[in-house]
Amino acid sequence: MVSAVAVRTVAGDVPAEELGVCDAHDHLFFGSPQLPGQELRSVSAARAELTAFAAQGGGAVVQWTPYGLGRRADELPALSRETGVRIVTATGLHQAVHYDATTLAGLRGRLADVFVAELTEGIGPSGVRAGLIKVAGGFHALDAHARWTMTAAAEAHHATGATIAVHLELGTGALDVLELLCGELGVPPQRVILGHLNRSPDFTVHRQAAASGCYLAFDGPSRANHATDWRMPDALRELADAGHGDRLLLGGDTTTAAARSVNGGPGMPYLLRRVRPRLTADLGEELVRRILTDNPGRALAVEWRRP
Incomplete structure (x- = not known):
């Protein structure tokens, strides 16, 4: 069964033109053992971030928090209604370092089925359907975990039509990801978003990736330890001049409590x-x-397809 072309938000499917100004990669809720004490768990803080984002003219936020990292999907529809900001949330799986061995073992043999279920039936008892699949590569390489998760993501894409968003570790490995997803696994490039290209400002690789037809996300600005803000205009201009202006995305990628505007950080606004x-x-x-x-x-x- 096939439905109309639409963006799948936590409040239902909407036409693309209804998103408005979009933060294409961010987090309202997130928790990882790699960031102890910096979990994004507060509903009131999430509401404040969305309100501040809306006050700047923001219309939509895409949450890339995947399976098992505290998405709090049940809270998202109310936050969207209260703030007027559309929210898209994710299924998928992050790098292995973010999970314990028991969690990963429990997903063996059924990962693609989990992704498909969360895209079509909903995340747990909340019934909130994910609107994209988030996976991750490694630093300049694709390890066995990345290949496993990307293979499952490709299976879920072929079953549902969903876009696959990829965390590139420090912006590296873009071409390897495209070779796997779009070459070996047959995912159309226009259904792939590569994240964190700003963290590896190799303009030649950027152009090569964009030429495939995929989307390039420049996300996580305001961080002095990443090659972000001051190089971003040059990177985007290079891509636009090469004819890829229609493939560029921007996001905030707020991953820690300290980074939120309500806590004195830059946050979503x-x-x-x-x-x-x-x-x-x-x-x-x-x-x-x-x-x-x-x-x-x-x-x-x-x-959207429903298997």
């Missing part, structure tokens, strides 16, 4: 409060509008 005017000064208002408004809808709107 920073993307629109500081990054948007900075990019507009260099790239022009029209291109930045397309990156924030048009491109996310095309990246996430799919012809």
Whole structure:
């Protein structure tokens, strides 16, 4: 059974043009043993971030938090209603380091089925359906875990149509990911989003990846330890000049409590409060509008299939 082309939000499927200004990669809830004490668990803090984002003109947020890392899917519909911000949430699996051995062992042999169920039936008892699949590569390589999760993601894509979003470790491994997903596993490039390209500012690799037809997300600005804000205009201009302006996405990727605006960090509003005017000064208002408004809808709107 096939439904109309739409973006799957926590409140139901909507046309791409209804997303509005979109933070294409962020987190309202997230918890990992790799970030002890920095978990995103507070509903009131999530509400405050969304409210602040909306005050800057934000219309949608895509939460990339995958299976087992505290998505709190049951809280998302109410947060969307209360703030007026559309929310897309994810299924998928992160790098192995974020999970205990028992959790991973319990998913062996059924990972693709879990992804498909969360995309079509809902996440646990909440009934909230995921709108994309998030997986992750390693540093300049794809280990056995990455190949396992990406193979399951490809199976789930072929069953449902869902877009696959990929965490690139420090922005590396983009071409290896495309060779696996789009080459070996047959996922159309336009159904792949590569995340964190800003963390490895290799403009040649960026152009090669974009030429495949995939989407490139520049996410996680405001971090001094990443090659982000000051190089981002040049990277985006290179890609736009090469004809890839319709493949670019922007996101905030807030992953720690300290990074939230309510705790004194840049948080979700920073993307629109500081990054948007900075990019507009260099790239022009029209291109930045397309990156924030048009491109996310095309990246996430799919012809949903139900197996």
